[in-house]
Amino acid sequence: MQKKDLSLLILILVVGAVVAFINPRFLLVGNLSNTANQVGMFGIFSIAEAFVIIVGGIELAVGSVIALLGVLFIDLIVNRDVDWILAFFLIIAGGVAIGTMHGVLTTKMRIQPFVVTLCGLLIYRGAARYYTEDATAGFGYGASFPMLEWLAAGRTNVLGFPLPHSVVALVIVAGIAWLVLHRSVYGRYFYAVGKNEEAARYSGIRSDRVTISAYVICGGLTALSAVLIAMYTRSISPAVHGSFYELYAIAAAVLGGCSLRGGEGSIIGVVLGTILLQVLQNLVNLLGIPSSLNFAVMGTVILIGVLADQYFVQRRKRAPSARGQAAAESAPASLERVNAE
Amino acid sequence: MQKKDLSLLILILVVGAVVAFINPRFLLVGNLSNTANQVGMFGIFSIAEAFVIIVGGIELAVGSVIALLGVLFIDLIVNRDVDWILAFFLIIAGGVAIGTMHGVLTTKMRIQPFVVTLCGLLIYRGAARYYTEDATAGFGYGASFPMLEWLAAGRTNVLGFPLPHSVVALVIVAGIAWLVLHRSVYGRYFYAVGKNEEAARYSGIRSDRVTISAYVICGGLTALSAVLIAMYTRSISPAVHGSFYELYAIAAAVLGGCSLRGGEGSIIGVVLGTILLQVLQNLVNLLGIPSSLNFAVMGTVILIGVLADQYFVQRRKRAPSARGQAAAESAPASLERVNAE
Amino acid sequence: MREPFLELIDIGKTYPGVVALDHVSLSVAPGEVIALLGENGAGKSTLMRVLGGVVAPSSGTVRIDGADRTGYTVTDAIAAGIAFVHQELNLFDNLDVAGNVFIGREPVFGGPLRLIDRGTLRAKVRPLIARLAADFAPDTPLAELSLAQRQLVEIIKALSLNARCVIMDEPTSSLTLSETERLMQVIAGLKADGVSVIFITHRLNEVVQCADRAVVLRDGRTVGTLTRGELNPAAMIRLMIGRDLRSLYVPPAAPPGNIVLDVVDAITSTYPSRAVSLQLRRGEILGLAGLVGSGRTELARAIFGVEPLLAGGISLDGEPVRISTPRAAIDRGIYLIPEDRKGCGLLLDFPIAENISLPDLASYASLGLVDRSRETDNADRQRERLKIRATDVKMQVGTLSGGNQQKVVLAKWLSMRPKVLIFDEPTRGIDVGAKQEIYDMLRRLADAGVAILMISSDMEEVIGVSDRIAVMHEGRISGFLARSEFSEHNVLQLAVGHSI
Amino acid sequence: ADKKVLAFVVNGASDFWKIAEAGVKKAQGELPDYSLQLKYPEQAAAAVQQRMLDDLVAAGAAGIMVSAVDPKNQTEHLNKIAGQTVLFTTDSDAPQSKRIAYIGSSNTELGKDAGKLMLKALPNGGKCVGFVGLLGADNARERIEGVKETIKGSKVELVDVRGDEIDQTRAKRNVEDILAAMPDVSCLVGFYSYNTPRIYEVLKEAGKLGKIKIIGFDEDPITLGGVKDGAIEGTVVQQPFEWGYQGMKLMAKVVQGDKSGVPAGGIIIVPGKVIEKSNVDDFMSQMKTMLKK
Numbered sequence A, B: 001m002q003k004k005d006l007s008l009l010i011l012i013l014v015v016g017a018v019v020a021f022i023n024p025r026f027l028l029v030g031n032l033s034n035t036a037n038q039v040g041m042f043g044i045f046s047i048a049e050a051f052v053i054i055v056g057g058i059e060l061a062v063g064s065v066i067a068l069l070g071v072l073f074i075d076l077i078v079n080r081d082v083d084w085i086l087a088f089f090l091i092i093a094g095g096v097a098i099g100t101m102h103g104v105l106t107t108k109m110r111i112q113p114f115v116v117t118l119c120g121l122l123i124y125r126g127a128a129r130y131y132t133e134d135a136t137a138g139f140g141y142g143a144s145f146p147m148l149e150w151l152a153a154g155r156t157n158v159l160g161f162p163l164p165h166s167v168v169a170l171v172i173v174a175g176i177a178w179l180v181l182h183r184s185v186y187g188r189y190f191y192a193v194g195k196n197e198e199a200a201r202y203s204g205i206r207s208d209r210v211t212i213s214a215y216v217i218c219g220g221l222t223a224l225s226a227v228l229i230a231m232y233t234r235s236i237s238p239a240v241h242g243s244f245y246e247l248y249a250i251a252a253a254v255l256g257g258c259s260l261r262g263g264e265g266s267i268i269g270v271v272l273g274t275i276l277l278q279v280l281q282n283l284v285n286l287l288g289i290p291s292s293l294n295f296a297v298m299g300t301v302i303l304i305g306v307l308a309d310q311y312f313v314q315r316r317k318r319a320p321s322a323r324g325q326a327a328a329e330s331a332p333a334s335l336e337r338v339n340a341e
Numbered sequence C: 001m002r003e004p005f006l007e008l009i010d011i012g013k014t015y016p017g018v019v020a021l022d023h024v025s026l027s028v029a030p031g032e033v034i035a036l037l038g039e040n041g042a043g044k045s046t047l048m049r050v051l052g053g054v055v056a057p058s059s060g061t062v063r064i065d066g067a068d069r070t071g072y073t074v075t076d077a078i079a080a081g082i083a084f085v086h087q088e089l090n091l092f093d094n095l096d097v098a099g100n101v102f103i104g105r106e107p108v109f110g111g112p113l114r115l116i117d118r119g120t121l122r123a124k125v126r127p128l129i130a131r132l133a134a135d136f137a138p139d140t141p142l143a144e145l146s147l148a149q150r151q152l153v154e155i156i157k158a159l160s161l162n163a164r165c166v167i168m169d170e171p172t173s174s175l176t177l178s179e180t181e182r183l184m185q186v187i188a189g190l191k192a193d194g195v196s197v198i199f200i201t202h203r204l205n206e207v208v209q210c211a212d213r214a215v216v217l218r219d220g221r222t223v224g225t226l227t228r229g230e231l232n233p234a235a236m237i238r239l240m241i242g243r244d245l246r247s248l249y250v251p252p253a254a255p256p257g258n259i260v261l262d263v264v265d266a267i268t269s270t271y272p273s274r275a276v277s278l279q280l281r282r283g284e285i286l287g288l289a290g291l292v293g294s295g296r297t298e299l300a301r302a303i304f305g306v307e308p309l310l311a312g313g314i315s316l317d318g319e320p321v322r323i324s325t326p327r328a329a330i331d332r333g334i335y336l337i338p339e340d341r342k343g344c345g346l347l348l349d350f351p352i353a354e355n356i357s358l359p360d361l362a363s364y365a366s367l368g369l370v371d372r373s374r375e376t377d378n379a380d381r382q383r384e385r386l387k388i389r390a391t392d393v394k395m396q397v398g399t400l401s402g403g404n405q406q407k408v409v410l411a412k413w414l415s416m417r418p419k420v421l422i423f424d425e426p427t428r429g430i431d432v433g434a435k436q437e438i439y440d441m442l443r444r445l446a447d448a449g450v451a452i453l454m455i456s457s458d459m460e461e462v463i464g465v466s467d468r469i470a471v472m473h474e475g476r477i478s479g480f481l482a483r484s485e486f487s488e489h490n491v492l493q494l495a496v497g498h499s500i
Numbered sequence D: 001a002d003k004k005v006l007a008f009v010v011n012g013a014s015d016f017w018k019i020a021e022a023g024v025k026k027a028q029g030e031l032p033d034y035s036l037q038l039k040y041p042e043q044a045a046a047a048v049q050q051r052m053l054d055d056l057v058a059a060g061a062a063g064i065m066v067s068a069v070d071p072k073n074q075t076e077h078l079n080k081i082a083g084q085t086v087l088f089t090t091d092s093d094a095p096q097s098k099r100i101a102y103i104g105s106s107n108t109e110l111g112k113d114a115g116k117l118m119l120k121a122l123p124n125g126g127k128c129v130g131f132v133g134l135l136g137a138d139n140a141r142e143r144i145e146g147v148k149e150t151i152k153g154s155k156v157e158l159v160d161v162r163g164d165e166i167d168q169t170r171a172k173r174n175v176e177d178i179l180a181a182m183p184d185v186s187c188l189v190g191f192y193s194y195n196t197p198r199i200y201e202v203l204k205e206a207g208k209l210g211k212i213k214i215i216g217f218d219e220d221p222i223t224l225g226g227v228k229d230g231a232i233e234g235t236v237v238q239q240p241f242e243w244g245y246q247g248m249k250l251m252a253k254v255v256q257g258d259k260s261g262v263p264a265g266g267i268i269i270v271p272g273k274v275i276e277k278s279n280v281d282d283f284m285s286q287m288k289t290m291l292k293k
Ligand SMILES: Nc1ncnc2c1ncn2[C@@H]1O[C@H](COP(=O)(O)OP(=O)(O)OP(=O)(O)O)[C@@H](O)[C@H]1O
Pocket: C015, C016, C018, C019, C020, C038, C039, C040, C041, C042, C043, C044, C045, C046, C047, C087, C389, C390, C398, C399, C400, C401, C402, C403, C404, C429, C431
C-alpha cells in the first residue's frame, strides 16, 4: 500500500469514528451493508474511469452510458423478453463498443478525449431519453427475475454480515484490475503511455492500442455497473439517471491518487476514494444534517482531509534533517505526485 | 485569427446556414438578439474558465459560484436594501475572494486543482442552498430596479439591432482578455506557466503568483456573469441554478482550442466555442426537435464538426507536397495541438 | 571487414523549410564502431532516427540483412536488433530503473495474464548497472535520479537489448570522465562480441579513442569518412566546419576582482550532513567538477533559489541575502542556465523568440504590452550571434536539433546584465565550432566583470576554460585547484575522493 | 434526540415544498413529542432518494412520508421501507406499495383544471405551447395528459411541450425561442412552478403581455402578481400545506397505533384550486398567513 493510500485510509477511519461516536447507528450491520452496496456499485465505474485517467485520457460519458445501457437492459428483459443472461452479455458488448469508439476517435482521429467523451455524454443521454420518449423505464410492480435479482442486487450472509453482491463484484473487479495494472505487462504499458506517450512509442509499445484498450475496459466495466445500478434502482428516468456520476468517478480516482495528467494512480486508492465519498453521503443522512448541506459537508471533509495530508507531507519536507535521509528521500516523490496535476 | 479558430467559425457559419435554410426565422432580428444575449452571459464565464485552463488548472466551481453569488446579489438588493452598485462590487469582491482561495490552495498548499474546485463546487452550492433554506431567491412581483435592469438585462438599438448589454459586456471583457492574454507580458506568463511551470520558474516567473491571478480573474469574471445571469432569470433556485455550467465553460474553452494540459488556447476561440454551443441550443428549439434530443443534437454536431476539421487537417498533412510548403508548415502545429491533450 | 548488415541508402528527409538529410548513405558491418560527427543541426540525429524507425525518410531505402524494408517502424527496428539511446531522454519517471530498462520487453509469467516477473527483472538489470558502475539500484524510482544518472539508465536499456547494433546519440553529453571511460570500455566489449555501435558525440577525443571509422555530415550531406588511421581532432574539425579552428580557449584579460558571491556552509537536502563553502570573484570563471551525482547541480539550484537551503548562507557583494525563489535570484543579478533543457530550460512548443525573451520580457514591453518586433529583432540578433540553425525565430524550439536548443537556452540569458552567472553544463551537445564561440563569450563576460560558476562534466572544458577549479565529491567540496595545478589526474583524484 | 422522528422526504428542492414545510411546522407545534423533519434529496433521482430513505431507516425514523421520485418503479423499495417503519406517500402515489396512506392531489385532475382555463381563454381556439422542467417525470406527464383530455375535440391545440431540465436560464430561453419560431402561438402554459414566471417575463419584455395568453400551475409570487394584473389567465394550485399538516398529524396517530384516520384504500385527495383574477387576493393573503412563522 502506498503512502497516499494510507493517508486516505486514515481519513476514512477518522470520519467513520467521528460519525459512529455521534450516531452509533452508523455501525449497525444494516447501515454498513447499505453503504457497502453503494461502494460496490460506484467503485466499479470509478475503477473504469481510473483506467482511462491512467493512460492520460478522461471519460465524461460514464453517467450517460449508465443511463443508456440501463434503459436498454431493462427494456430488453422486461419488454422484449430477452433472456437476461443474453441481455447481460449484450449490454457488456454495448459498453465495449462504446469504449472502442471513444478510444478510436481519440487515438486514430486524434480528437481530444475531453471533446470525444463530452459529445458521448450528450449523445448517449439524448439517445436514452429518445428511446424511452423520456418515460421512466422500470420493472414495474411485480415483474420479477429472481435469479438475476439475487445475483445483482441480493446479499449473502457472511458471518452475520449481509454482504451485498455488488461488493463481491467490486472485489473481483478490483482484484483483477489490481493484478492487471500493478503486476502485468499490460498495466505497465498503461502507466508508460499515460506518462510519456512518445517514449512509449520509441520503446516499441503500440500506444494507440494501449489507449484504446483502456477505453474498452472502461466501457465494459461501466456496462457492468450499469446493470448493477439498474437492478438496484429498478427504474431509470433517462433524463437524470446516473447524471454527475462521471464527476463521482473522476473524484474517486483523483482522491485515490490518479493525476489527470496521466501515468499515476492505484487501484487501492480508487477503491478507498469511493469508500470515502460514500461514507460522507451516509454521514450527512445519519447525522441529520440538513440535506441542503449534504454536498457542502462532503466538500468540506474532503478538503480538510487533503489539507491535513498535505500539511503533514509539507512539514516533513521542510524538516528533512530532523527525520533523516529516509524522509527526505521519500518526500519529494510524493510532493511531485501532488504537484504533477 | 488562428487556423483552428477559422475552422470553428466555418462550422458556426455552416450550422447557421443550415438552420436558416430550414427555418428562416432563425435570422429574425429578435432571435439573433436573444441568442446573442445568451452568448454574452455564457461567454464571460467561459473566458473566465479559459484563463484557468491556460495556466494548466481547472475550475469546476463555476456553476456553484454563479448560484451562490447570484443568490447573494438578489438577497442584498431585494431583502437587505443594499444599493445595487455597492452590491455589485461586493459580489465581484466575493468572486475575487473565491478565486484567490482556489489559487492559494492549489499553489501554496499544492492540492490538485481538480480536488480544490470540486470541493468548491460542493461547498458553494451547499452554502447557497443553506443560505436560502432551499427556497428560490427572486425579485418577486413588481420589485424593480430600472437602472440595474436596463444595464444588466437591457438592450440598446444599434442600427436596428437590439444589442443586448450582456454582449457589450462580453465584447469589453473579451477585448481586455485578448489584450492581456495575447499581447501583454502577463499573458505570456500565463501560457509559459501552463506549458511548463518548472521552466517558467527557472526563467524568473513567479509561477505561483501567475497561477493565483488566473484563478482571481476567473473568480471576478464569474461573479460578473453571475450578476448578469441573475438579472436574466430574475429568480434563482439554489439547488439547480447554474448547475453543469462548468461543463459548458470547459466545453467552450476546449472547443476554442484550449488544452486541458495547459498553455494553449485563444480568446477568439473561446468566444466562438460559446457561440457554437448557443447556436446549437437555439437550433433545437427552432427546428422543433424534441427537447429530449437537445443534448444529443449538440453532441452530434460538435463531433461532426471536430471530425471534419480533423479530416481536412490530416489530409493536408498526408499530402504536404501537393499543397506546398505553407500548408505543410501549419499542419504539424495544429495536429500537435490536438495531440497534446 | 565483414559484410555490412545495415544499410541506409540515399536517405533524404525534409522538414518544412529544412532539408535535414540530403541523399546520405551509411552502411554498418558487424562489430564496427562508427562515430557520426557534424555540427549542430547537421542531421546526425535525424539519420539515426531513420535507422531506428522513429521517423520515416522522405526518400531512400533502409536495407537490413540484404532486404529492403518498407513501412519500417520502431517495432521493426527493435525486432531487427537495433537499440537506440535517444539524444533527448525518453524515460518514464513513474517507473523504477528496472521498469524503464525493460519497458516493452518485461519477463513474464502467469500465461495469458502476462504478469511481470519482478524478481527476474531486477536480477537482469543488476549486472548491467554494475557494468557501468552506476550508483543506483534496480528499484530506485527514476524520479530520484539526476540527469546524468538517467542517461546511464538509457544506456543500460540499450545494452539490455542484446542488440546487433547499438545507436547512441550523444550518450556522454552529461557524463563525466570516469563514466565516459567506462562507457568506452563497454563499447569495446560490444565490439568484441560482434555488436556494431554507432555513436554521435561532440567530444572528439572519444572518437579517437574508440571509433573504427568516423562519418562526418554537414548540412545534411556526407562530407567525408575518416578511417582509424586518419582520426585526429584537427582532421575531424576541418571536415565538420570546413575550416581550421584556432585554440578553443582564451586567457583572462585581468586578474579576478573582489568576492561577489560567498556561499558559506550551505547544506542541501540530498546530502544533509555535508556543508559546502565557496567564493566567487568578479571576472573569474570558477569551474565546478565532480562525478555524476556529486551534488553540483543541487548546489546551483540552491543558490538560485529553486531548492531550499537547509542551513548556511549566501552573501552577495558582502551582504547576506536570502534567496527563496528564482525571481529573487534574478532580481539580484544571479542567473542560472540549467542543465536539463527539456525540463527546466525551454518551453519546447514556444517559438524561439518567445523563449529567448522570457526571462526579461518586461524590458521588451511598453505599458505591459509586448513589443513583438523588438522581441523578434533581438531574437534574430541572438540567432546570428550564436549561429542557431533555424529558418526563422518563429519556429518552435522543439523542432531544433539538440545543440541548437542548447544555444537557445544560452541566448535566453545573454541579452541581460548578470552579476553572477551559473552555467550548468553549458556546452552539453554543442559542436566544436559553437563551443569556441561560447568559450569566447564566457571569457568576454568574465572580462566585463561577471562572476561565472561553470559546472561541467567535460574534463577538457573544465581545464581549458576555468581560472580556478572546485571539485565536488559526495556533496562536499573536496578541493580547489589553481591554474598551475590543473591536470586531469588532479581533478579526477579529488572527484573520486581518494588517490588513484 | 429521544423524540421520535417523523420525516417528510420530498423529491427535490423547490419552493413548493416550503409551503408543505409550513404545514409540517404547524403540525410540529401540535406534536411536541415528535421531531418532525423535512428532507430534501440533493438530486431529484430515485437512487439518491432511495439512499436517503435507507439512511433514515438506519437512523431510526419512526415514520416517513415520501414524495417518491419514481413511485411506479420504487414500489419494491418502498415496501422494504414500509416493512421497517410507518410509510406514507404524498404528491405522487405508489398505489401498489404497502404504504399506509397517500395524501396529495391528482395531477391529472390539475391538468384538467388547466385545460378548462385554456378553453376559457381561447374561445376561438388557437395553438398552445407548454413548458416544463422534466418531460419524463410523472407529474409532468399526468398534467399534460389532463390538459390534452380536456381540450380534445376543441379548436385549442397543445402543439409542443419544451423541457428545460430545471435550468431557469434554459427555461426562459425556451420561451424566447418559441416566440421566435412560432409567430402564431396564442397561448403558453407553464407546467412547473417556475415556468410561468419565465413566460410572463419574456412576454413582458417582448411587449406581448395580454396578446398571448398564459396559463400557469402553482403559486410563484410572480405568477400570482400576473394573475392579479390580468396578464395571466389563471393558475392551478395544489395545497401542499395541507399535505404537510394533515399528513404529519395522521402519521403521528398511526405511529401511536391509531389507524382510524386512514380511509379504506388509504387515499386522501386534497383537491387543487383554480386561482383567477377574482380570487387571487384572497389566496395571496391566505398564503401570507400560512408562511408567516
Ligand atoms: N520535427 C522537426 N521539424 C522541423 N525541423 C526538424 C525537425 N527535426 C529536426 N529538424 C531539423 O533538421 C535538422 C537536423 O537536425 P538533427 O537533429 O538531425 O541535427 P543533429 O545533427 O543531431 O544536431 P545536434 O548535434 O545539435 O544534435 C535541423 O536543422 C533541425 O532543425
